[in-house]
Amino acid sequence: NAGVTQTPKFQVLKTGQSMTLQCAQDMNHNSMYWYRQDPGMGLRLIYYSASEGTTDKGEVPNGYNVSRLNKREFSLRLESAAPSQTSVYFCASREDYNTGELFFGEGSRLTVL
Amino acid sequence: GNSVTQMEGPVTLSEEAFLTINCTYTATGYPSLFWYVQYPGEGLQLLLKATKADDKGSNKGFEATYRKETTSFHLEKGSVQVSDSAVYFCALTGTSYDKVIFGPGTSLSVIP
Numbered sequence: 001n002a003g004v005t006q007t008p009k010f011q012v013l014k015t016g017q018s019m020t021l022q023c024a025q026d027m028n029h030n031s032m033y034w035y036r037q038d039p040g041m042g043l044r045l046i047y048y049s050a051s052e053g054t055t056d057k058g059e060v061p062n063g064y065n066v067s068r069l070n071k072r073e074f075s076l077r078l079e080s081a082a083p084s085q086t087s088v089y090f091c092a093s094r095e096d097y098n099t100g101e102l103f104f105g106e107g108s109r110l111t112v113l
Numbered sequence: 114g115n116s117v118t119q120m121e122g123p124v125t126l127s128e129e130a131f132l133t134i135n136c137t138y139t140a141t142g143y144p145s146l147f148w149y150v151q152y153p154g155e156g157l158q159l160l161l162k163a164t165k166a167d168d169k170g171s172n173k174g175f176e177a178t179y180r181k182e183t184t185s186f187h188l189e190k191g192s193v194q195v196s197d198s199a200v201y202f203c204a205l206t207g208t209s210y211d212k213v214i215f216g217p218g219t220s221l222s223v224i225p
Contacts (some may be wrong), residue, residue, distance in 0.1 A: 005154075045212060056211075058212070092157075100145075102157070
């Protein structure tokens, strides 16, 4: 099983450019999440989707938008990238919004110059 | 609010040493508790979990017991290996809220 797949794995952007991180899961999970991980900051939740058709802000949503395209896919968009968005981004999913473990993708390393 | 506190490290141990990573939590209701592990360059993966008080989760020689009276879920391993070098995250979730709350992570290095 592929589990949670993220693309791209690496990306370099210039300040002001836009890009979309893609995430897909093949486990028929209802809930999906986007986190960022920075040195010394642990994991911080950006946005999540408790079920298809819903999205909610997490701890650090500013500068990001999300789309729950269907049950499988949850994308994260940076409209105008800033150096502060240099980070490793992780997508995760779980069966339901309030129970069970998270399954993570391998991460996407983004550098904004 | 709900939160997870864990020792941040870094922790450096010699191979075959005993490992304890402390984790305590604050939560409403009856949360489920998790330990996730992140190996270098990879995403997080579930190491073990416990869903109710006094449950013991175990996997790959690691153990943790859900202690409601002390609101703790300490991770232990009797004899660590170099391959256990990773970052370990304590986390909780519960039926009354829709997120997973993570601790800050503890970096472990095991030297031969």
